[in-house]
Amino acid sequence: MRAVITFCDKGPQTPFPPFSAGLFPCKRARDLHEGAMTDQAVETQHISDRPTWPALAKGFRRKCPRCGKGPLLFNYLKVHDTCGDCGQEFFHHRADDGPAYLTILLVGHLMAPALHVTFVQWRPEPLTLFLIFAVGCLALSLYLLPRLKGAVVAYQWARRMHGFGQAD
Numbered sequence: 669m670r671a672v673i674t675f676c677d678k679g680p681q682t683p684f685p686p687f688s689a690g691l692f693p694c695k696r697a698r699d700l701h702e703g704a705m706t707d708q709a710v711e712t713q714h715i716s717d718r719p720t721w722p723a724l725a726k727g728f729r730r731k732c733p734r735c736g737k738g739p740l741l742f743n744y745l746k747v748h749d750t751c752g753d754c755g756q757e758f759f760h761h762r763a764d765d766g767p768a769y770l771t772i773l774l775v776g777h778l779m780a781p782a783l784h785v786t787f788v789q790w791r792p793e794p795l796t797l798f799l800i801f802a803v804g805c806l807a808l809s810l811y812l813l814p815r816l817k818g819a820v821v822a823y824q825w826a827r828r829m830h831g832f833g834q835a836d
Contacts, residue, residue, distance in 0.1 A: 720826040727822025728815045732756055734825065740818050747821060760831030761824055767817035774816075775808050 723733035732738040738753035749759040783801055786792065792800075825832045 718826045718828070720823065723822040723826035724819050727818035727820070727825075730814060730818040733822035740821060741814055745814055745817055747817075756825070757831075758821060758825075761821045762830040763817050763820045763824075766820045767813055770816045770820070771809055771812045774812060775805055778808065779805050 722736075726733045726736045727740065729736075730739065730741050732740055732751040732754060734756040735751060735754040738751035738756075739748065740751075740758065741747055747758050747761055747763070750757050779801060782804075783797070786800075787797065824830055
């Protein structure tokens with residue numbers, strides 16, 4: 669019983685000897701083996717690297733991810749159109765609901781274990797437990813939301829997303 673192999677849309681063929689013997693199932697296979705189709709020159713544009721982690725740290729501090737000096741946000745969650753120090757444009761950012769989702773994720777993962785440990789260890793009254801954790805969740809959410817929005821905008825800048833792709 670012989671195996672049937674299809675190559676280069678020429679129909680069924682039988683297995684072939686190794687390429688070193690100079691026998692190829694079709695012209696395309698021979699060209700690929702000999703490098704005839706890989707001689708194409710590709711022009712690439714060098715784009716300066718934007719390190720992600722320093723940009724995230726600057727964004728979390730609500731500063732410009734490029735220079736680290738100018739304010740990124742005003743009125744709690746509004747993003748400046750440009751940096752006041754270096755002139756970097758921010759008007760094309762697309763943070764949308766990302767910071768809110770990240771805030772919910774972090775607050776939930778921090779407060780749920782704390783709620784469980786508090787209830788198991790001390791068994792406070794339900795109203796007391798609710799008041800303490802409601803205030804804690806609110807305070808942590810209000811603290812994290814603008815910082816995570818800055819980090820999301822900084823991540824977009826570092827990865828050249830949504831219009832941040834122009835060269836520096």
